[in-house]
Amino acid sequence: MVSEEPTDVGANLEGEAPDVERSVETDEATYTDDSELERTIGLTGGLAIGVGTMIGAGIFVFPGLAAGRAGPAAAGSFALGGVVALLVALPASELATAMPKSGGGYYFISRGLGTLAGAVVGLSLWFGLVFAAAFYLVGFGFYAVDTLAELGIVLGPELVIPIALVFGVGFTLLNVTGTENAAKLQNGVVALLLSILAVVLLWGTLDALGLIGRPSTPERFMPFGPFPVLTTAALVFTSYLGFAQVATVAGEMKRPGRNLPLAMVGSVLVVTVLYVTTIFVATSAFGSERLASLGETAMVDVGRHYLGSAGALAIVFGGLLATMSSANASILSTSRAIYAVSKDALLPRWACRINLKYGTPHVALGMAGGPILVLVATGRVEVLAEVASFLHLVLYGLICVALVVLRRDEPEWYDPDFRTPGYPVVPALGAVASFALIGFMQTASQVIGLGLMLAAAGWYFYYARDVNLRGAL
Amino acid sequence: MSRVLVPVAVLENEAVPLGLMNLLGTMDVTVLGYHVLPEQTPPDQARLQYEERANAALADIAEEFRDAGGSADYRLVFTADRQKTVDRVADEVGARAYAISGATGAVDRILVSLSGDVAADRILAFVTELVGDRAIDVTLLRVAGDDGAVSMEAAAERLDAAGIAATTRIAEGAAPLEALLDAVPDHDAIVMGEQAPSLQSFLFGEVTERVAAESVGPVLVVRRPRSKPESESE
Numbered sequence: 001m002v003s004e005e006p007t008d009v010g011a012n013l014e015g016e017a018p019d020v021e022r023s024v025e026t027d028e029a030t031y032t033d034d035s036e037l038e039r040t041i042g043l044t045g046g047l048a049i050g051v052g053t054m055i056g057a058g059i060f061v062f063p064g065l066a067a068g069r070a071g072p073a074a075a076g077s078f079a080l081g082g083v084v085a086l087l088v089a090l091p092a093s094e095l096a097t098a099m100p101k102s103g104g105g106y107y108f109i110s111r112g113l114g115t116l117a118g119a120v121v122g123l124s125l126w127f128g129l130v131f132a133a134a135f136y137l138v139g140f141g142f143y144a145v146d147t148l149a150e151l152g153i154v155l156g157p158e159l160v161i162p163i164a165l166v167f168g169v170g171f172t173l174l175n176v177t178g179t180e181n182a183a184k185l186q187n188g189v190v191a192l193l194l195s196i197l198a199v200v201l202l203w204g205t206l207d208a209l210g211l212i213g214r215p216s217t218p219e220r221f222m223p224f225g226p227f228p229v230l231t232t233a234a235l236v237f238t239s240y241l242g243f244a245q246v247a248t249v250a251g252e253m254k255r256p257g258r259n260l261p262l263a264m265v266g267s268v269l270v271v272t273v274l275y276v277t278t279i280f281v282a283t284s285a286f287g288s289e290r291l292a293s294l295g296e297t298a299m300v301d302v303g304r305h306y307l308g309s310a311g312a313l314a315i316v317f318g319g320l321l322a323t324m325s326s327a328n329a330s331i332l333s334t335s336r337a338i339y340a341v342s343k344d345a346l347l348p349r350w351a352c353r354i355n356l357k358y359g360t361p362h363v364a365l366g367m368a369g370g371p372i373l374v375l376v377a378t379g380r381v382e383v384l385a386e387v388a389s390f391l392h393l394v395l396y397g398l399i400c401v402a403l404v405v406l407r408r409d410e411p412e413w414y415d416p417d418f419r420t421p422g423y424p425v426v427p428a429l430g431a432v433a434s435f436a437l438i439g440f441m442q443t444a445s446q447v448i449g450l451g452l453m454l455a456a457a458g459w460y461f462y463y464a465r466d467v468n469l470r471g472a473l
Numbered sequence: 474m475s476r477v478l479v480p481v482a483v484l485e486n487e488a489v490p491l492g493l494m495n496l497l498g499t500m501d502v503t504v505l506g507y508h509v510l511p512e513q514t515p516p517d518q519a520r521l522q523y524e525e526r527a528n529a530a531l532a533d534i535a536e537e538f539r540d541a542g543g544s545a546d547y548r549l550v551f552t553a554d555r556q557k558t559v560d561r562v563a564d565e566v567g568a569r570a571y572a573i574s575g576a577t578g579a580v581d582r583i584l585v586s587l588s589g590d591v592a593a594d595r596i597l598a599f600v601t602e603l604v605g606d607r608a609i610d611v612t613l614l615r616v617a618g619d620d621g622a623v624s625m626e627a628a629a630e631r632l633d634a635a636g637i638a639a640t641t642r643i644a645e646g647a648a649p650l651e652a653l654l655d656a657v658p659d660h661d662a663i664v665m666g667e668q669a670p671s672l673q674s675f676l677f678g679e680v681t682e683r684v685a686a687e688s689v690g691p692v693l694v695v696r697r698p699r700s701k702p703e704s705e706s707e
Binding site for chain 2: 019028029030032034035036037038040041101102175249251252332335336339343352353354356358359360361365
């Protein structure tokens, strides 16, 4: 793909212009006028980013909360979330193959819909990822306390937040200084996690279906009616935030035309199956009322129910790995989100500086880590999750809109390798569903989310109103 | 002229020794300036900040190569995987060999390893072109009991015919890597073939990298023939 000569892109308050380079993309590298950028992430790496980001919350934090709200139909809430995620993953895949550059969803929207939409989404994504990372860290705190309890060291729940804070600082520092094999480690964590889950879930499924063990008493599927199924879907949608993170490494992915769609759609399918199975197994073990009373770490008791203390230990260990991998992936994505808007002059250029010693973006990582710690300190799991979902859902909805806008009047440069099947129904449904899920959230989350978006828009009008990004490739 | 790729960690102030520049005076050279980034940093982010500085340094290095007699151009790559970058760029510019820089003065004697599963024919052709009509002596080395596709006598004769003073050395009772390193002290540079990927290279790293690390001097790695465009699984 060869970009056209960029039009006038304007400049921000400090006179910095967006960095827009002509480039040629191939399967193995991106060629700009004066240098080349190697593509080094394969399909496995892409899947690990998608699955690793998503899997933490869905399985290990939500089963208790979700079952308390929707009963056994919580499995339906997760399935619904998976369908919405898929409806967005397909359009996102098309846009990513048309613009295989770092920046992800923000990049598509700023180029397809213009600077205002781009700025709101780009800056909101920074906040959205900060909320998500804080949520994962609190989840990690719960699992850390439970792991210690399984090992015989009993600490009170008041230590959850301090542990989350310590690890929040730790992950941020690790990302600034740790340069060895971070991605390989992530791949290993995800593989180990999937193996643990496969064993526990397979056993649980056989048991729940009455093939082994004693039959469990059936329960009404939707004890609270259909409406809570929808509100629960809005809550647990946080479990699916992550597939679009694959698009943020689009510039580094080998064979982007093939690997981006496979990694995004593939990771959504993998985690949907895992989530639905998990909820089915969990509600079969205990019944939703008991499950709800067990809270954030209900899955530990599910593991114990089926496989004794080995099962409990496997689950707490898995929970540690999963929340850790999600938190870490979110911190990394935050720094990439900041880089993307800073490169386009929507934030000062110094925000994306990297240091030569470690080669890491220390400023952006700090801008991720600081706010995350503040939010962790609040300890409000549900609000953190919902605000994160809110801001991501706006992004997802606008990705679908951007696809429709670009397709209706296809610019010359628009040449995706992957075209969304079922156009225009799929992106239209994706947009409607994304925006609709927002409507089912708690008022507090909606107010915070809307406030953050307005603040982002205000920043744009103050700082970067002369920047023009539409079609600036 | 054949082309040799010279990778340089350009932002870490890696220097190419004058001895290597002079040795490569008979070849076309592409200086590959690279900067390795950890996975948490998009290569594009480094480009934004360091492109200008890196290209200025590379232009200087290419100029020095031209002063030493060869023809040279340069490319700049930001990457998370050094070896992949070297392989890709070597393919793209059609490089016969790539260099692993090391400290050296004037090169009077080079050690050529023919042990193991290497394309001896390509190595000999490369050495012939590299030495040209200069007074550089060549030692051909192979471990005992390793009968390659080309006999040592035939190899030495071939170099002699091209006017190159070649001696042969058969190392007794040593593994190829140890034999090579034992022979290093009398020599100023090493030429060896690229090995096929194996379990050993997966576990301990590329043999060529290990030789370069332990021998101090520069190593020229003659690439294996590329039969067809690589069909990668990923």
